Amino acid sequence: MNAGHTSKRSLRTIGSEVLVLVLSAFIYSFAFPGFMSGKGIPFIALVVLIPVFAVIRNASWKVVWAYGFLFEFVFYITFAYWLKGFHALAIILIPVIKGLEMILCFLALKAADSFFKRTGYFVQTVIWVAYAYLSENWFAGFPYGDIAYALYNFKPFVQIADITGIWGISFLAILPQPFLGRYLSDWLNGKSERFIPYVRKNIVFVALYLVLIIANLIYGGVKIAEWRGKEPDRVWDVVAVQHNHDSWKGGYTTYLHNFNNLRRLTLEAMAETDPDAVIWSETAFVPSIAWHTAYSVEGTGYEQTARLVDDFVSFAVGLGIPLITGNSEGVIADPSLPPILEDGSTNRMDYNTVILFDDGEIKETYRKQHLVPFTEYFPYEEELPWLYNLLLANDYNWWLQGTEPVVFDSDGVKFSTPICFEDVFGYLSAEFVANGADLIVNMSNDNWSKRVPAEMQHAAMGSMRAIETRKSVIRGTNSGITCLITPEGTIHDEMEPFAMGWKLYHVPVYTHESNADTFYVRHIDLFGHIAVYSSYALLAIGAVMKAVSFIMKKKAGK
Numbered sequence: 001m002n003a004g005h006t007s008k009r010s011l012r013t014i015g016s017e018v019l020v021l022v023l024s025a026f027i028y029s030f031a032f033p034g035f036m037s038g039k040g041i042p043f044i045a046l047v048v049l050i051p052v053f054a055v056i057r058n059a060s061w062k063v064v065w066a067y068g069f070l071f072e073f074v075f076y077i078t079f080a081y082w083l084k085g086f087h088a089l090a091i092i093l094i095p096v097i098k099g100l101e102m103i104l105c106f107l108a109l110k111a112a113d114s115f116f117k118r119t120g121y122f123v124q125t126v127i128w129v130a131y132a133y134l135s136e137n138w139f140a141g142f143p144y145g146d147i148a149y150a151l152y153n154f155k156p157f158v159q160i161a162d163i164t165g166i167w168g169i170s171f172l173a174i175l176p177q178p179f180l181g182r183y184l185s186d187w188l189n190g191k192s193e194r195f196i197p198y199v200r201k202n203i204v205f206v207a208l209y210l211v212l213i214i215a216n217l218i219y220g221g222v223k224i225a226e227w228r229g230k231e232p233d234r235v236w237d238v239v240a241v242q243h244n245h246d247s248w249k250g251g252y253t254t255y256l257h258n259f260n261n262l263r264r265l266t267l268e269a270m271a272e273t274d275p276d277a278v279i280w281s282e283t284a285f286v287p288s289i290a291w292h293t294a295y296s297v298e299g300t301g302y303e304q305t306a307r308l309v310d311d312f313v314s315f316a317v318g319l320g321i322p323l324i325t326g327n328s329e330g331v332i333a334d335p336s337l338p339p340i341l342e343d344g345s346t347n348r349m350d351y352n353t354v355i356l357f358d359d360g361e362i363k364e365t366y367r368k369q370h371l372v373p374f375t376e377y378f379p380y381e382e383e384l385p386w387l388y389n390l391l392l393a394n395d396y397n398w399w400l401q402g403t404e405p406v407v408f409d410s411d412g413v414k415f416s417t418p419i420c421f422e423d424v425f426g427y428l429s430a431e432f433v434a435n436g437a438d439l440i441v442n443m444s445n446d447n448w449s450k451r452v453p454a455e456m457q458h459a460a461m462g463s464m465r466a467i468e469t470r471k472s473v474i475r476g477t478n479s480g481i482t483c484l485i486t487p488e489g490t491i492h493d494e495m496e497p498f499a500m501g502w503k504l505y506h507v508p509v510y511t512h513e514s515n516a517d518t519f520y521v522r523h524i525d526l527f528g529h530i531a532v533y534s535s536y537a538l539l540a541i542g543a544v545m546k547a548v549s550f551i552m553k554k555k556a557g558k
Helices: 011-031 042-046 050-058 061-079 081-085 090-115 120-135 166-174 176-188 195-201 203-229 252-272 289-294 303-319 385-393 420-424 426-434 452-469 526-557
Strands: 234-242 277-279 323-332 348-358 361-367 408-410 413-416 439-444 473-477 483-485 501-509
Touching (some): 011 042, 050 061, 050 090, 050 120, 050 176, 081 452, 090 120, 090 176, 120 176, 120 526, 166 203, 176 195, 195 203, 234 252, 252 277, 252 303, 252 501, 289 303, 289 323, 289 348, 289 361, 323 439, 361 408, 420 439, 426 439
Parallel strands (some): 234 277, 413 439, 439 473
Antiparallel strands (some): 234 501, 473 483
């Protein structure tokens, strides 16, 4: 590499930087579950960004923004290759959105390196964490690919999530990489001494980082031992049924086929076990039970669906235990009109919900709060009508958005049910626990991906929710990864993905009465907020210092 001055740069320099970024992005994806490794190679995440920070330091302002887009685009094309199973648009749309986000991040990282000559690597780390937080907290937020999730299987390292959420993990994973990237860039340009003198020159930082890492690993080891040795307040025996069918593929024939499989598998489980409850997956039973039990559809063409709902009710009543299932909740769209309109169509809108069905009725309903952007909702119909219509033309339909962190109660077991995409956001599970949940039951449909790595990436993120809240997580999915996750983040008893079956899980329940809420639950995403506001403050201070320095030099020149 050459120095970052425009006059000294060449096509060869730019070409080498582009190659480094593309290779780094490609290799970075291997840290996560993917086509290279079913569980991911976490060590990669701890070193692969070193050359990326070296490129940022070496690059000119004219190109660094484009480098940000390139790096993130290549990473998400590789990491989330399974998005093509979601929709043809998704495999382009998500990498483009993430690339546009990273433009701002790379510019901020470049500014930090320019403003802070000695401590820029620390500021860059704070900025990276702030970017990760901000990038998942807007309409199109997509937390998949955050560096913390690559380390999910490095258990001692990630236990700090019960204090900091994933943000502390990201901070510790990133911090040495801009430090080493700075050295690498200067060394390649002949501007730095050997490595040992560089370390000695920054011995305070190195020592503090080693203290943080050692303290983190000790804390992690203590917490793992604590939770593996802790006796639960009770054990909830629950059967999870995996029917292995994409619930998005609709129509009465499909609904009947899925119900018959769910019913058969459930009856098999009931014949061999004595569970406290049965769990089906997200939208496992699609026809709206609430709608069809509330309104008559005689003479409207929906009679078959209504009879299927009657069959479900009869079956669920006969179970004799609670049934928890995903279902579409139909509600009146226009209160001034009847449920069935004159033309035979329904005056109806739907929520994506989970219901607790017991004693012949729906006892409680949870409505999905964090909908999937572009496919389940799009709030910019008036501002971007062309995109809204394009999405509709590509078979996307909208759900109504729920607002309440509902806590179910089944025979004293208090649990909440983030639906699919919702459990990739730490704040939601924390809100459920803060509202009284002693257990997280995630209901997912990842069948559409047709890829085990996609399902494993999702499960890995779910393991962080267990650590953050110190609650057990039971994942009820239609095709994987159906499993139990204990409060130290260990994934147990995975069912074979993309196969029909059932499994009895003995779920340990830790109640609020015997276990206080974690720091993270009491202060949701506090460290993410600190990173954001610290980034703003540090960049502002750096800009002022840079301006003052420029003015002083100009005056001295006169």
